[in-house]
């Protein structure tokens with residue numbers, strides 16, 4: 001990677017899955033792409049080499065999030081997937097080694113995501129903080145009849161050291177009625193009561209007894225539908241493996257600083273007072289950036305608890321966090337269509353997207369600067385399309401001054 005040591009705050013990436021697709025450049029399958037190794041063991045070794053390089057560029061306080069999918073051995077025990085022969089054989093092109101065995105019986109899941117995660121712990125000394133399951137509500141049907149349909153993929157959260165940057169308060173989720181009830185019961189059994197809303201952020205780390213007024217910690221299963229991506233024809237390139245913007249949105253908000261203090265060099269953490277905002281009759285609201293709402297899911301009883309609370313301040317290691325900040329850096333070393341860089345820049349970070357295909361880099365350059373894509377990434381209304389021959393407001397004003405009605 002053309003980056004200096006310890007220069008990146010967060011890495012969010014989805015490497016090519018093993019023996020699934022052929023990525024192209026100039027319309028051709030290109031050499032040296034991850035995923036087309038001869039054996040799964042070589043694939044894992046290549047991924048571990050990549051990860052070693054990510055560790056070099058990652059700050060000690062940084063996090064790495066890696067998304068991986070798994071694969072089955074075919075009916076003969078070979079690694080090509082007999083259940084999706086179209087993808088495994090035809091698309092692998094000249095590097096295909098159809099029929100290679102991995103020492104597993106036929107029809108076995110290879111367990112590649114976990115083989116990779118364990119190798120990162122064992123060989124790179126990384127700390128594995130979490131496995132997050134990507135549950136796919138709109139996953140594809142499968143033709144098998146003797147096992148469950150696979151409708152999830154894995155994400156791994158890995159760090160270099162036990163103390164690292166996190167701002168998980170930014171992505172807390174609204175308490176549900178069931179959660180509030182469980183906390184109440186647990187607290188009354190313990191002779192306590194529900195913690196009153198805090199004034200500072202001291203107890204926002206998610207203790208069981210006090211339910212956090214900013215919301216509950218996200219769980220380890222995230223249900224996020226895949227998102228279609230329409231690329232303008234003029235770019236002459238397509239890409240079929242972009243992940244939804246919601247993934248980097250949550251990860252960037254939760255694990256990269258909104259700014260880095262230019263005096264102490266630390267990332268700003270949510271630390272301010274929680275404001276109570278009278279939300280009138282508002283009811284249950286999903287997380288909106290760092291504003292969460294709390295109320296009854298049906299909306300009727302919601303008014304009783306309909307108080308919005310939000311993060312109002314940020315702190316670093318300085319006694320007063322008033323120094324100017326610079327943006328944090330978010331990297332996707334398998335950038336593809338630039339989803340991570342798009343969301344990172346829309347959220348005020350520096351986004352770096354790397355890909356071996358110049359075509360995909362061109363696609364990412366379009367995507368990260370397109371107003372419609374940026375609006376989607378921020379979950380705000382897409383601005384109306386501007387036709388190529390529309391005059392700028394500036395030009396129209398000059399025309400008016402010249403006397404044109």
Ligand SMILES: C[S@@+](CC[C@H](N)C(=O)[O-])C[C@H]1O[C@@H](n2cnc3c(N)ncnc32)[C@H](O)[C@@H]1O
Pocket residue numbers: 013014015016017023024032033034239241242243333334335336337338339340354355356357360
């Ligand atoms: C699963 S896609 C990433 C898609 C991306 N997350 C997005 O949302 O668009 C994997 C990407 O890795 C790239 N790639 C494969 N081998 C590579 C290598 N050796 N170096 C850099 N990029 C590589 C492919 O060209 C492909 O675009």
